[in-house]
Amino acid sequence: MAILMKGNEAIAEAAIQAGCRLFCGYPITPSTEIPEYMAKKMKKAGGTYLQAESEVAAIYMVYGAGAAGARVMSGTSSPGFSLMQEGLSYLFAAEIPCVIADVMRGGPGLGGLGPTQADYFQLTKGGGHGDYHPIVLAPATVQEMIDLTKEAFDLADIYRNPVILAVDGILGQMMEPVEFPGTYKAKILPAKTWAADGCEGRPKNNVISYYLSSEAGEADNLRWGKKMAQMQAAEQRFAELSLDDAEYAFVAFGTSSRITETAIDMLRSEGVKVGLFRPISLWPFPVEGLQKRVPQIKGWMSIELSAGQMVQDVRLAVNGRAPVGFYGRQGGMIPEPEEIVAAFKTQILQGGVQR
Incomplete structure (x- = not known):
């Protein structure tokens, strides 16, 4: 049955249905309905909504929860997304899966509240330091916001990589009829044997982003490069x-x-x-x-x-x-x-x- 739903709220509901059980974020227009919805609904779903003191704090909360193996998400808008860039670079290097929704607004700087797509360079060219890429998905309808949010969590786990939902402010605020098909079933995903989720009965896991040896650093970068090549080959999507x-x-x-x-x-x-x-x-x-x-x-x-x-x-x-x-x-x-x-x-x- 179709229901009328705002884009930001559709992202939040889709994330909950996809198994997200922790949302860490800081409200910022025009993405604010995402944390508002999570604050209302997450506890009933058996999860936690945590409002951080800033977007910088939020992205490192995502880092900690993702390192423990949780399906975790944050949502923000362009100035807040800028503040998250260092953390996203760390998340990539530590190979921690997560989903971030960037509901884009005007800039540069504080800008205005109107919609934009001017985060494209930051989204696609690596906004933080180092050689890295998140997967970036761009829906064009509220229904696609639902479908791609669920897909984003699976892709994050498959590749152990951050996935960004690139949404302009119009899509975040508009309402359209949508459907939530049946019970969500995730793809067959790799076990998170790497997660720092308690080590009773097994060697401890360290989820870190780098080693101080240049030789080890180059080896890691080459390995990440192979993973990005796999993503480039398998995840090109268009209509x-x-x-x-x-x-x-x-x-x-x-x-x-x-x-x-x-x-x-x-x-x-x-x-x-x-x-x-x-x-x-x-x-x-x-x-x-x-x-x-x-x-x-x-x-x-x-x-x-x-x-x-x-x-x-x-x-x-x-x-x-x-x-x-x-x-x-x-x-x-x-x-x-x-x-x-x-x-x-x-x-x-x-x-x-x-x-």
């Missing part, structure tokens, strides 16, 4: 709309992709064969899926709630074989479909963008 006969293509995720769908309808009504390539995994970026479309597409255009960040990955994937344009709005402003259509005609159809 397509109207691309089978398309001559041109937009690339967009989250709310931007939904607005772009209307622009596509407008252009197709004028006889322009255009479609949408929607990344669902921002890291690993779905290069393989996009490159399969390169031979047929005469021009690409990235639509973002930013000054232009994902467009760099699009250009790398296209590799000069077609022009790649960009249109975005910033600071919490949302593009209208008419703006997208006008920018597409100027940059792509009229040849305003070079390869």
Whole structure:
């Protein structure tokens, strides 16, 4: 049965159903409904809601609980996500699974409360120090927020890696009909024999992030590199709309992709064969899926709630074989479909963008 639910609350309920039993976070708009929901519901589910004194404290609480083998989560928005970057680097190095929801708002700095997608670089290029990547999943509907939240916990356990849900502020605040299919069943996951969850009857486990020997440090980095290569090979995710006969293509995720769908309808009504390539995994970026479309597409255009960040990955994937344009709005402003259509005609159809 479908129910009407706000995006942030859908993330929280999906996390509880996926077995999350500890939420550590600090309220920040526009993600605040996530901790609010957890504060109301977690105790009844047999878990704990813990409000930290800051996002810095929250991410290290996640570290401790994850190191003990718990399914643990935090939620925040862009300035708070910035404060978590050192902890995320430590979590990757210690190979501690966890899920973080970043409900993006305007910036830089304190910014405003309006929606944005300008955390893309921080999400996908490693916001903390060192060579590392979290898996980053970008839903475009409230239903996908449910499905990808559950998937995120499984992926975190499979790879022993942080997984980030990249949600713009519109999706976090909007309400849509959703369904929670039956009893959640996790995938067959590896046993957490590494966890520091009590060592009676076995040797103790140390969950640490680094060794002081340079030789050991390089060996760890090479091993992590192999794991990231496995994630890149197996976890590229995307969706397509109207691309089978398309001559041109937009690339967009989250709310931007939904607005772009209307622009596509407008252009197709004028006889322009255009479609949408929607990344669902921002890291690993779905290069393989996009490159399969390169031979047929005469021009690409990235639509973002930013000054232009994902467009760099699009250009790398296209590799000069077609022009790649960009249109975005910033600071919490949302593009209208008419703006997208006008920018597409100027940059792509009229040849305003070079390869």
